[in-house]
Amino acid sequence: MSAYHPLTESEAIEIARSLKNVFQGAPDNLACREIGDGNLNLVFHISDPASGRSVILKQALPYAKVVGESWPLTLDRARIESEALIQEGKLAPGLVPQVYAYDAELALTIMEDLSDHVIMRRGLMEGGRYPKFADDISTFLAHTLFFTSDLGMNQQEKKLRVRDFINPELCKITEDLIFDDPYTVSVNNNYDAAIEDEAEALRADEELHFEVALLREKFLTQTQSLLHGDLHTGSIFITPESTKVIDPEFAYYGPAGFDIGAVIGNLLLNFASRRGWDKSDSDADDYRQYLLTTIRDTWNQFESKFRALWDEHGVDRLASASAAYRDDYMKRLLQDTFGYAGAKMVRRVVGLAHVADIDRIEDPVRREAAQRLALAIGKSLIKSGRQATSVEQLIDIALTAVAGAKA
Amino acid sequence: MSAYHPLTESEAIEIARSLKNVFQGAPDNLACREIGDGNLNLVFHISDPASGRSVILKQALPYAKVVGESWPLTLDRARIESEALIQEGKLAPGLVPQVYAYDAELALTIMEDLSDHVIMRRGLMEGGRYPKFADDISTFLAHTLFFTSDLGMNQQEKKLRVRDFINPELCKITEDLIFDDPYTVSVNNNYDAAIEDEAEALRADEELHFEVALLREKFLTQTQSLLHGDLHTGSIFITPESTKVIDPEFAYYGPAGFDIGAVIGNLLLNFASRRGWDKSDSDADDYRQYLLTTIRDTWNQFESKFRALWDEHGVDRLASASAAYRDDYMKRLLQDTFGYAGAKMVRRVVGLAHVADIDRIEDPVRREAAQRLALAIGKSLIKSGRQATSVEQLIDIALTAVAGAKA
Numbered sequence: 001m002s003a004y005h006p007l008t009e010s011e012a013i014e015i016a017r018s019l020k021n022v023f024q025g026a027p028d029n030l031a032c033r034e035i036g037d038g039n040l041n042l043v044f045h046i047s048d049p050a051s052g053r054s055v056i057l058k059q060a061l062p063y064a065k066v067v068g069e070s071w072p073l074t075l076d077r078a079r080i081e082s083e084a085l086i087q088e089g090k091l092a093p094g095l096v097p098q099v100y101a102y103d104a105e106l107a108l109t110i111m112e113d114l115s116d117h118v119i120m121r122r123g124l125m126e127g128g129r130y131p132k133f134a135d136d137i138s139t140f141l142a143h144t145l146f147f148t149s150d151l152g153m154n155q156q157e158k159k160l161r162v163r164d165f166i167n168p169e170l171c172k173i174t175e176d177l178i179f180d181d182p183y184t185v186s187v188n189n190n191y192d193a194a195i196e197d198e199a200e201a202l203r204a205d206e207e208l209h210f211e212v213a214l215l216r217e218k219f220l221t222q223t224q225s226l227l228h229g230d231l232h233t234g235s236i237f238i239t240p241e242s243t244k245v246i247d248p249e250f251a252y253y254g255p256a257g258f259d260i261g262a263v264i265g266n267l268l269l270n271f272a273s274r275r276g277w278d279k280s281d282s283d284a285d286d287y288r289q290y291l292l293t294t295i296r297d298t299w300n301q302f303e304s305k306f307r308a309l310w311d312e313h314g315v316d317r318l319a320s321a322s323a324a325y326r327d328d329y330m331k332r333l334l335q336d337t338f339g340y341a342g343a344k345m346v347r348r349v350v351g352l353a354h355v356a357d358i359d360r361i362e363d364p365v366r367r368e369a370a371q372r373l374a375l376a377i378g379k380s381l382i383k384s385g386r387q388a389t390s391v392e393q394l395i396d397i398a399l400t401a402v403a404g405a406k407a
Numbered sequence: 408m409s410a411y412h413p414l415t416e417s418e419a420i421e422i423a424r425s426l427k428n429v430f431q432g433a434p435d436n437l438a439c440r441e442i443g444d445g446n447l448n449l450v451f452h453i454s455d456p457a458s459g460r461s462v463i464l465k466q467a468l469p470y471a472k473v474v475g476e477s478w479p480l481t482l483d484r485a486r487i488e489s490e491a492l493i494q495e496g497k498l499a500p501g502l503v504p505q506v507y508a509y510d511a512e513l514a515l516t517i518m519e520d521l522s523d524h525v526i527m528r529r530g531l532m533e534g535g536r537y538p539k540f541a542d543d544i545s546t547f548l549a550h551t552l553f554f555t556s557d558l559g560m561n562q563q564e565k566k567l568r569v570r571d572f573i574n575p576e577l578c579k580i581t582e583d584l585i586f587d588d589p590y591t592v593s594v595n596n597n598y599d600a601a602i603e604d605e606a607e608a609l610r611a612d613e614e615l616h617f618e619v620a621l622l623r624e625k626f627l628t629q630t631q632s633l634l635h636g637d638l639h640t641g642s643i644f645i646t647p648e649s650t651k652v653i654d655p656e657f658a659y660y661g662p663a664g665f666d667i668g669a670v671i672g673n674l675l676l677n678f679a680s681r682r683g684w685d686k687s688d689s690d691a692d693d694y695r696q697y698l699l700t701t702i703r704d705t706w707n708q709f710e711s712k713f714r715a716l717w718d719e720h721g722v723d724r725l726a727s728a729s730a731a732y733r734d735d736y737m738k739r740l741l742q743d744t745f746g747y748a749g750a751k752m753v754r755r756v757v758g759l760a761h762v763a764d765i766d767r768i769e770d771p772v773r774r775e776a777a778q779r780l781a782l783a784i785g786k787s788l789i790k791s792g793r794q795a796t797s798v799e800q801l802i803d804i805a806l807t808a809v810a811g812a813k814a
Contacts, residue, residue, distance in 0.1 A: 180724060
């Protein structure tokens with residue numbers, strides 16, 4: 001295959017035919033659909049009608065189309081995504097799509113087809129319940145965040161991994177869109193005129209700016225663990241029996257609480273949106289309880305799994321020897337989780353990229369109420385983060401915000 | 408010149424002759440002395456008797472001789488040292504030796520000869536006073552630590568610099584010898600039997616272990632600024648009129664307070680040693696006051712220069728916008744300085760590598776008193792670090808330890 005160029009469907013089929021570990025023989029009649037949204041990547045779904053087997057070919061494009069413009073973007077993100085998927089697959093088997101092949105020159109990853117799963121954001125909007133999710137995502141988080149940290153891997157080898165996952169372009173997106181734009185006047189921001197008062201309040205709140213500056217600093221400087229880096233509910237394929245984390249192109253070494261916060265913040269964005277989706281207050285309250293239970297279980301199971309891994313596989317003598325240090329480490333992970341969950345919520349209401357949970361609520365009154373509720377929870381999480389000692393405080397913040405909104 | 412091999416004197420002379428920017432023409436009669444200690448590097452001093460010009464050729468050896476053994480060590484440290492010297496020279500002109508040339512294949516750096524300076528550790532032991540030192544070293548620290556941080560440079564470019572300065576082998580030396588061995592039974596430790604009680608106390612002190620674990624974590628994970636990484640008084644050439652920081656082979660992106668703490672911790676090691684060097688208690692007290700004034704000036708001038716650079720050259724909108732964040736950042740730098748100064752002191756008494764300030768005191772009673780005083784100050788700095796709010800508290804800790812020792 002020649003040097004980089006966007007693949008045609010026939011080229012994609014040709015590559016797929018040669019995959020001995022997916023298709024048996026080299027079937028003649030492979031079907032191909034390009035199912036990417038065309039923004040960042042080409043995504044070819046290729047299937048063999050005879051055997052029923054299928055595969056995904058994901059190829060990075062050398063630009064991002066954002067707000068209608070073409071924005072050059074390094075193809076190195078395909079390497080990072082592929083290497084992160086392979087790492088995550090080793091550390092959390094079964095919780096990411098299997099990678100069959102990677103072609104650096106073509107920026108092409110060939111992986112397991114997950115068409116039988118749905119995107120979790122869509123599933124939550126439709127009121128789906130996923131009884132295995134808290135267990136699965138807490139395993140994913142505990143294993144990937146522990147075994148890539150200085151607690152769980154050779155510390156010299158880790159430095160080489162930090163080097164491999166230096167990811168300036170994708171990190172810049174996060175730095176700008178999450179940790180800067182929502183707190184100032186920026187052309188990147190995007191919100192309804194109805195909540196101009198909220199946007200103004202974000203720009204004027206010095207206490208909030210101080211806390212966001214601390215979160216930003218940690219995102220810029222703390223190489224704690226290999227992060228997924230964009231672990232929202234749109235990066236999770238799900239069924240009631242299975243959870244698959246996808247799309248780690250933002251992967252880099254950062255603060256572990258950023259990934260945990262991303263999961264919880266996105267569950268809370270759905271929490272804030274329920275009156276746009278459920279038929280009654282009672283149904284909304286019921287689903288909110290399900291979401292809060294999921295959040296509580298996610299944190300508690302994460303903490304207990306992470307501690308168990310530390311007990312069994314800790315490689316840092318001093319860190320493992322000090323019980324006070326272990327407790328302090330877990331407390332700081334929780335505090336970071338509060339802060340990053342909050343920052344993720346705020347940016348999804350006033351920043352460039354929103355979430356369908358809220359944006360697709362048709363009734364403008366209910367949409368605005370969801371936006372205000374998400375902001376209230378997000379700001380409270382950011383401000384309370386450094387004093388947090390229990391996930392129950394996060395639950396209280398969410399319930400208090402709902403009560404305040406109803407008052 | 409062929410691939411890597413340790414240079415002979417005649418090869419070193421041949422290379423030096425070709426340096427158009429040092430020697431005029433190609434002088435015939437260059438004198439050469441190999442002045443390295445043979446442990447890590449060859450160091451050739453090459454001079455032209457006719458013109459009086461001279462130059463240093465420093466070549467890394469592919470091993471370190473430690474406690475009699477040969478310990479393989481990457482030649483990449485020569486690249487890191489050379490690149491760090493060049494960076495530091497741009498950011499703090501005149502405060503490091505000028506680099507004339509660097510040969511990657513030979514792991515060879517050719518630089519300014521500083522034979523007219525003395526090693527600061529030696530100068531302090533002999534009671535020298537350096538009125539420009541606090542001003543110079545605070546400039547070096549403020550400029551190198553600010554302009555390599557996310558506060559003072561492009562944040563995407565900074566990530567590439569973090570990648571260039573990944574330095575696993577040299578970092579491991581620090582991680583083991585400073586942040587682990589002194590707090591456990593280790594073959595690397597080295598101390599007089601007379602202070603076995605002190606060593607035992609270090610191994611049993613859980614409060615201390617907790618604080619050291621936090622300092623260790625920050626050293627392992629915080630890419631705040633490009634550090635010198637080994638900024639003790641043996642890495643500083645000095646005269647009353649001039650200060651030159653040398654030997655940044657431990658350079659990597661780490662917590663800024665580690666460099667500031669290294670300077671202050673080494674001044675305090677000399678502080679602890681004074682009764683071994685001065686003729687009377689009164690002379691020792693007088694020199695200690697000089698050292699404490701130097702420490703106070705170093706911190707205060709560092710803080711005011713760092714803040715001034717931030718005001719004028721800050722590139723992080725949010726970090727610069729929040730006055731509370733700026734104050735908090737400076738407070739955390741001070742707290743890290745306490746902790747790392749203390750950790751540096753403890754390791755120099757019970758760890759593998761000691762300092763001449765204390766080890767070369769001939770009278771065993773005075774040597775032991777100096778060791779105990781250094782440990783008392785070091786432990787107190789480590790334990791008080793996270794509550795520190797002023798450099799005066801550090802001065803108080805040193806004076807209180809002296810008073811306690813006299814009691």
